[in-house]
Amino acid sequence: MIKKIAIFWMVAGTLLVAEQIRQIKFDGLLRLSASTAKEVAGIQEGSDVDADQIDESVKNLYEQGYFKDVWVENTGNGVLVYHFSEKPSISKVEITGYGTGSDGDKLAKEIGLKKGDFYDERRIEQAKQTLIAKVESEGYYDTVVDVSKKKINDSYAITFDVNKGEKIKIKETNFIGAKELEKSDIETDLANKEPGWLGWVPFLGDSDAKIDQLEYDSLRAKDAYMQHGYIDAEVSKPLMRVDSASYNAEVSYLVKEGKQFRIGKVSLVQNVPGLDSAKLISDFKLQQGKVFNIKKMRLDMKALEEAVGDMGYAYAKVTPNFHKNEKAGTVDLQYHITQGKKVTINDVLISGNDVTKDRVVRRYIYLAPGDMYSYTDLKDSKNALGRTGFFEGVDIAQERISDDKVNLLVKVKETQTGSISAGGGYGSYQGLMFNASISDKNLFGTGLSGEVGVDISEVSTSGNFSLTNPRVWDSEYSLSANFFKRDYEYIDYTQDQTGGSLIAGRKFWRHFYFSGGGSYVDNQSSANEGVTFLNDFLYVDQYEKISGLIGLSFDNTDDFYVPREGFVAGINGEFGSFNGDLTEIEKSIYTDYADVSELSVRFGTYYGMEDLIDYDLIMRAKVRGSMLNHAEDEKVPTAERLYMGGVGSVRGYSPYSLSPYVLDPVTGLEQRFGGDRRASGTIEASIPLFEAAKMRLTFFADYGYTTADDVSGLKIINNDISASSVGAQIEWFSPFGPINLIFAEALDDVDEDDKAPFEFSMGTKF
Numbered sequence: 001m002i003k004k005i006a007i008f009w010m011v012a013g014t015l016l017v018a019e020q021i022r023q024i025k026f027d028g029l030l031r032l033s034a035s036t037a038k039e040v041a042g043i044q045e046g047s048d049v050d051a052d053q054i055d056e057s058v059k060n061l062y063e064q065g066y067f068k069d070v071w072v073e074n075t076g077n078g079v080l081v082y083h084f085s086e087k088p089s090i091s092k093v094e095i096t097g098y099g100t101g102s103d104g105d106k107l108a109k110e111i112g113l114k115k116g117d118f119y120d121e122r123r124i125e126q127a128k129q130t131l132i133a134k135v136e137s138e139g140y141y142d143t144v145v146d147v148s149k150k151k152i153n154d155s156y157a158i159t160f161d162v163n164k165g166e167k168i169k170i171k172e173t174n175f176i177g178a179k180e181l182e183k184s185d186i187e188t189d190l191a192n193k194e195p196g197w198l199g200w201v202p203f204l205g206d207s208d209a210k211i212d213q214l215e216y217d218s219l220r221a222k223d224a225y226m227q228h229g230y231i232d233a234e235v236s237k238p239l240m241r242v243d244s245a246s247y248n249a250e251v252s253y254l255v256k257e258g259k260q261f262r263i264g265k266v267s268l269v270q271n272v273p274g275l276d277s278a279k280l281i282s283d284f285k286l287q288q289g290k291v292f293n294i295k296k297m298r299l300d301m302k303a304l305e306e307a308v309g310d311m312g313y314a315y316a317k318v319t320p321n322f323h324k325n326e327k328a329g330t331v332d333l334q335y336h337i338t339q340g341k342k343v344t345i346n347d348v349l350i351s352g353n354d355v356t357k358d359r360v361v362r363r364y365i366y367l368a369p370g371d372m373y374s375y376t377d378l379k380d381s382k383n384a385l386g387r388t389g390f391f392e393g394v395d396i397a398q399e400r401i402s403d404d405k406v407n408l409l410v411k412v413k414e415t416q417t418g419s420i421s422a423g424g425g426y427g428s429y430q431g432l433m434f435n436a437s438i439s440d441k442n443l444f445g446t447g448l449s450g451e452v453g454v455d456i457s458e459v460s461t462s463g464n465f466s467l468t469n470p471r472v473w474d475s476e477y478s479l480s481a482n483f484f485k486r487d488y489e490y491i492d493y494t495q496d497q498t499g500g501s502l503i504a505g506r507k508f509w510r511h512f513y514f515s516g517g518g519s520y521v522d523n524q525s526s527a528n529e530g531v532t533f534l535n536d537f538l539y540v541d542q543y544e545k546i547s548g549l550i551g552l553s554f555d556n557t558d559d560f561y562v563p564r565e566g567f568v569a570g571i572n573g574e575f576g577s578f579n580g581d582l583t584e585i586e587k588s589i590y591t592d593y594a595d596v597s598e599l600s601v602r603f604g605t606y607y608g609m610e611d612l613i614d615y616d617l618i619m620r621a622k623v624r625g626s627m628l629n630h631a632e633d634e635k636v637p638t639a640e641r642l643y644m645g646g647v648g649s650v651r652g653y654s655p656y657s658l659s660p661y662v663l664d665p666v667t668g669l670e671q672r673f674g675g676d677r678r679a680s681g682t683i684e685a686s687i688p689l690f691e692a693a694k695m696r697l698t699f700f701a702d703y704g705y706t707t708a709d710d711v712s713g714l715k716i717i718n719n720d721i722s723a724s725s726v727g728a729q730i731e732w733f734s735p736f737g738p739i740n741l742i743f744a745e746a747l748d749d750v751d752e753d754d755k756a757p758f759e760f761s762m763g764t765k766f
Contacts, residue, residue: 021049022078029084032066037082040064054080066118087118091155097162098135110134111160119149119156131160139209140164141247168209170194171248175221175235177255181228188613189220192238192251209249214238221253226294231324231331232258261292264323264330270337272308280307292331304335309375312342314398314406343373346405352412355445356390363447363471364388365396366510367408378408380510382558385410389560390417390442392694392733415733417442432458447471462486478505478515489528493539495639496524503549511556519574521545523637534664534671536585541637543580543593549573557606561733562686562696564608564618574598578637586635589713594634600626620684624649628676632709641674642706644723645754647761649680650704652725652744657754660708663715673708673716680704686731694733701726702744723748 024045026034041057043049054072061082062070069085093113111127111134128145135143142165150157173194175186187193191213218235225233236254243249263286268277283303285296301318308316316339323332345367350358362368364384366377378396385394393413398406418440437453450467468480483500503517525541553570557563578593604622609615630636646655662673686698703724708716727744742759 019049020078021045021047021080023080025079025081027081027083028086029082030086032064037061041082043080049080058082087120088151089155090115090117090119090158091152092157094157094159095131095162096159098131098164107131107134113158119158124149124158128160131162135162135164137210137212139168139211141166141168141242141244166247168211168242168247168249170207170209170251172250174250174252175255176252178257180230180257180260181225185228186221186224188224190217191220192217209240214240214251217251218253221255223294225255225257226292229260229262229291229293230258231261231292231322232256234258259326259329261324261329261331263288263290263292264325264328264332267332267334268304268337269334270308270339272311272313272337272339274311275307275337280304286333292333297333301335304337306375308337308339309373309378311339312344312372312374313339314343314373315340315400315403341404343404343406345369345371345373346401346407348408348410349399350410350412353414353445355414356412356442356447357445359474360390360442360445360447360471361385361410361412363474365408365410373406380556381410383556383566384510385412386559387555387557388442388447389415390447391415459489460487462488476507478507478513479503480505493525493527493535496526498522499545501549505551511554513551513553513555515549515551515553517549519545519547519549521547523639525637525639533585533666534662534669536583537589538638538662538671538673540583540586541580541639543578543637545576545578545640547574547576550575561738562618562731563606564610565606567603567605569603570601572600576640578635582635589711590635591633592635594630594636596628596630596636596640598626598628600624616688618684618686620686621682622684623679623681625679626677630676633712636674638674641708642676642678643672643674644678644680644704644706644721646756647740647742647759649678650702650723650725651700651729651742651759652702652727652746652756653723653750654754654756657750657756658704658706658721658723660706660719660721661717662711663717665715670717675706675708675721677708678704678706689730696731698729698731699727700729700744723750 021043022045024038024041024043026037029037032040038044040060042060043053043057058070058072061067061084066086067084068087069083071083073081073083075081090113092115095107098107111130113123113127117123124147128147132143132145135145144163144165146161146163148159148161150159170192171194173183173187173190173192175183178186191210193207195207215237218237221235222233225235234256239252241250241252266281266284266286266288268281270277280303284300286293286300297320301320304318305316308318316337319336319338321334321336323334325331347369348362348365348367350361353361365381366384367374367381371377382394382396385391391412392415393411395411397409397411399409400406418438420438434457435453435455437451439449439451439453441449443450448467448469450465452465453463455462462485464482464484466480466482468478470478472479480503481500484498486495486497488495499519499521501517501519503515505513505515507513522544523541525539527536527540549572551570551572553568555566555568557566557568575597577595580593582590582592602622602624604620607619609617609619626642628636628642641659643656644650644658645653646657650658656672659672659674661670663670680703682700682702684698684700686696689695689697701724703722705720705722707720710716724747725744726747727742729740729742729744732739732741740759740761742761744757744759746755746757
């Protein structure tokens, strides 16, 4: 600045009186354009300029922050030359020891530096202190950050080398003055708490300090008291003491509990036309006589906002008023609803769909421009988009345009919907193997789903092709087609099967879906040489099957892969007719191939616990059942009967291993026969494993049952089969599609060959 002033006065000496400027030149100007520099300087050619104006122009340019120095030269004849010496820029910002890759880039922005910024020692120091504060807020102690710079031409590469120090562990929390509540009750929602009895379990016993959350923990502790009726409870700010030798910490709070209150009178003040106050109050979670619970009160307030929102009031506010009766220990609770004006949708704006076409996204949005606002429609739209499986994130925000209009901002984050896989291997029976497939749930962003796959080995050749349009011409109708060809040489028989299906469907009432269609199968199975009576009876199936298919399903879950609310249900029927010739052995038992009907039902419910326990635990319960109906003296082919075991029924047992057996009257050998009825159920608890990698850990317990009807002339043994298992599976929502690694323990006594302690699957849902 001294240099600038000294040179300025040399210029000023030649401009003691105003002089007309004929031309302005700029030397060394890189960051600003000449036209912008003239505008900032405030001097134009043709105007009369004196020394004070020159001084002001230099200050204006200098204050832009781009330059180390600015000075002016008067070359005579009304020509001014502005000379600039620019600050060096930052060509690279690197953070080592904390965050990698894209995380490092994000961190650089968070500390206020990025490539292209001007180098400034004060900004570098400020960024350093911001980085230290960020690391220590995550519970690290004695964090050190070293800053180094490397000059590259006229710029600097800046490196922040982070030594995070040691992680602070919360070893003890003290609530001084707490008598009515147990420590475990107060600590439930705290971010910083001592390890409990599950402290040895990864992800469940985390006691790492979270310093940035410490100031909010006193509010969480007070909230815990208010969930138990202690409205007047006071909890002080926490005091943390850290042992510098062990890095263990003790956190203490001072607590004044006060008196516990119960609910007195509950009332509602509102003037919303058509809103039934009595009905709403009867559905409240907080009722007269119950202990006051602020969490339940918030749920009741949310229910009121949703009810008013469904009547078009997007900006309704619910305000609770309290009237305490200290003597009686009760609190009267009165809700006031201020509904504002009814709101209509002005526009629906979609972003984030780089692949998926706008019209595909709009299919699942139940609000359009001109529609009356509805909370339920908004929620259902978000859930419907989540159920498509096209997006890993969906958000629908409201942009207020006026008192009675709102824009819906639909922001989606697309996920990988397609996969290409190829593999091979060698097996002692199958020999060399090769398989390849390509599939996509959202072909070219149109919403179409399709798959093509082949599987070849020394004993098998199979291929399949399927294509589904869930919304034909953007209507409520769907159409799907599937074709397959399979040749497989088993030990006792060879199967040659060709078939396909064509199914049409229609969506009803938002969550219901009806489908109907037909399928065709040509099966030519033949027994290999040297087979027994039983194998000939079971495996020589040469028939054609024509079936009518019908189904009704319901799905109101909020996500395709990881639903946290809602349930799915379905009932499907198949009515098939077989056309084929029985073998001589089969004629001794059956009169003909059967006309068969199969009825299948399924149900699944999902419940996310995060709102209750502040942890992403998802509980799931699922049941399935199938039943075959046919004449007792008519044959149902072995491949068409019902089996259990493996993914989709009872994990821990080999696929198709759970089945009634039939006894060979000649050799006395036993062979699986298949059942006429089966049912299975499972209970699952899913927790996050590695959130960044989209991996979850799920614990499960499975149970299944199957049985077969008696057949005249055959002896069926082990007719009533029940089995159970427990285990865990890793669910990975990978770039190649959902992958499940299943580790299960069969709880029933079966042959080792019938157990499957490890299984692998891709793309399973339900």
